[in-house]
Amino acid sequence: MLALKNKDINLLRSSEKSSLLRFLALYTVLATMILLLLGIFYYKSQEELMFSNERIKLSSYANEQVKELKLLHHYFPSRTEYPRSYNFNSAIYDIERVKIFSTLKNSEVNFDKEIYRSGDKIHFVKYLDDYYLGAKYLFLEIAEDKEWYSKTITNIIILGILTLVIMAIFGLFFVHILLRPMKNSIMLLDNFIKDTTHELNTPITAILANVEMMDTNVMIEKNKKKLHRINIAAKTVSHLYQDLTFLTLNHNQQSKDEWIDLKKLFEDRVEYFTILAGSKKVTFYLDLNYSAIYIDIIKMTRVIDNLISNAIKYNKRLGAITIILRKEYFIVKDTGIGIEASKVSAIFERYSRFNNSEGGFGIGLNIVKSIIDEYGLKISVESVLGEGTDIRVEFLKASIGNGDSND
Amino acid sequence: MIKRIIVISLMLSALLYAETKSENIKENKKENIYEHNCIPCHRYLPSSLGDMYMRYLKTFSGEMTLKAALKAFLKEPLEQTSVMSNLFIDRFSVKDKTLLNDKQLDEAINIYWDLYNVRNKLK
Incomplete structure (x- = not known):
């Protein structure tokens, strides 16, 4: 197996996809914001818990320090040594917030908070009723125990991930609910097509077989024309039938890949479509070099048929279709109505139709794209409104034959 | 003649001495406005000016x-x-109004x- 297969049934249209992506982005942003807020609340509550624990200890230290200040005030200036402790550093500020004396390691103080973190220290402020040594504010400083911090951060990360997983499960559930009506309508359409297709087989086969068998030599010219029209109509229906069959029945079947001669295949399919093209007086111009590719012939036929069929369907009367085949790619070029540049990206979506004057279900190019994707090929569209469309299909190097190789 | 010169010299010396003395008094007065106007009365009180400073500091805190x-x-x-105790006031009563103007005060x-600022003394 040389060609890369990637079976991906594209059930969602681009507008539906973008709605879904917007919903997911909004959901992700909201979920992240909720988690962030919860994280901040949890962090703040843990910090407050730590502060309340430290506050008890610091209040006791502050009372001790006030007693020492009172003594020093009483004996001043015979005693001038500021009271120090191994447990904490301290500072005193007067009512005008001017420093009187300080042993703080971190000198940035906040007069408006009772307890706060300052760098790697915790500061506690006690407001004195009696201004010993002129002190209105007594600041105490202790080193911060970082254990609560690492525990809190670990908890936030673990709980955050758990909540994110739970919210992701909820998100998937919501997306399923959101997509259910969309999937149901697509399934309904698929089932309708499947049922209709089933009923088309016998009459089409009968019409085509009988048209082929009729002896045109004995017919008058008027009847010949009528038969010709019947043949075109039957082939159009047959082409539609094959597309619908592929879509509903063959798509998921196992491929039978083999080396196929693309030049021969193109010649066959052009011959098949000659009558149909003739109805619009469209002329084929073929520039075919030899090229072989390892692929399921039924699927490659569907690709070529759909591209040629579209080129005829959307062509002008007396228009032209040019098919160029090279070893690594082929191009189907028409002189038709073209497509607006903004709509080019949506032409491969199922049930997409850009011209209501022509019939069809809008499934042909979706089939082309699904086969192209399945084999990892590359398709590109260049279109000018009112001038025509070029569709180029490039083959994988691995799937290209050298001319002599056969399976 | 010699007598006159001696008399004039003595008079000049006396004049110079008087001027120098008056300048010194003025300067001392300026330098010691606190000592001249505060210490003399407080000297006789049981609570020193230092104690009173600490009372003021305890009551008013900022400079x-x-x-x-x-x-x-x-x-x-x-x-x-007054920052002094009732006992003190009962015993010594409240002081008289100051005679110093705002600038001198x-x-x-x-x-x-x-003189008594604790900031410079704490160690």
């Missing part, structure tokens, strides 16, 4: 607040605005603040 309160008290001494208070 500006303390100086403003002290100035207000000195200009209008009242029992209610500020100067004396600044000298008093600098």
Whole structure:
């Protein structure tokens, strides 16, 4: 197996996809914001818990320090040594917030908070009723125990991930609910097509077989024309039938890949479509070099048929279709109505139709794209409104034959 | 002639001495406005100026607040605005109004603040 297969049934249209992506982005942003807020609340509550624990200890230290200040005030200036402790550093500020004396390691103080973190220290402020040594504010400083911090951060990360997983499960559930009506309508359409297709087989086969068998030599010219029209109509229906069959029945079947001669295949399919093209007086111009590719012939036929069929369907009367085949790619070029540049990206979506004057279900190019994707090929569209469309299909190097190789 | 010269010299010396002395007195007066106007009365009180400073400091805390309160008290001494205990006031009563003007008062208070300021003394 040389060609890369990637079976991906594209059930969602681009507008539906973008709605879904917007919903997911909004959901992700909201979920992240909720988690962030919860994280901040949890962090703040843990910090407050730590502060309340430290506050008890610091209040006791502050009372001790006030007693020492009172003594020093009483004996001043015979005693001038500021009271120090191994447990904490301290500072005193007067009512005008001017420093009187300080042993703080971190000198940035906040007069408006009772307890706060300052760098790697915790500061506690006690407001004195009696201004010993002129002190209105007594600041105490202790080193911060970082254990609560690492525990809190670990908890936030673990709980955050758990909540994110739970919210992701909820998100998937919501997306399923959101997509259910969309999937149901697509399934309904698929089932309708499947049922209709089933009923088309016998009459089409009968019409085509009988048209082929009729002896045109004995017919008058008027009847010949009528038969010709019947043949075109039957082939159009047959082409539609094959597309619908592929879509509903063959798509998921196992491929039978083999080396196929693309030049021969193109010649066959052009011959098949000659009558149909003739109805619009469209002329084929073929520039075919030899090229072989390892692929399921039924699927490659569907690709070529759909591209040629579209080129005829959307062509002008007396228009032209040019098919160029090279070893690594082929191009189907028409002189038709073209497509607006903004709509080019949506032409491969199922049930997409850009011209209501022509019939069809809008499934042909979706089939082309699904086969192209399945084999990892590359398709590109260049279109000018009112001038025509070029569709180029490039083959994988691995799937290209050298001319002599056969399976 | 010699007698006249001696008399003039003595008179000049006396004049110079008198001028120098008056300048010194003025300077001392300026330098010691606090000592001249505060210490003499407080010398006889049981509570020293240092003790009173600590009372003011304990009551008013900041430099500006303390100086403003002290100035207000000195200009209008009242029992209610005194930082001293009732016992002290009963015993020595409240002081008389100061005779110093605002500028002199500020100067004396600044000298008093600098003299007892705890910030420079704490170790």
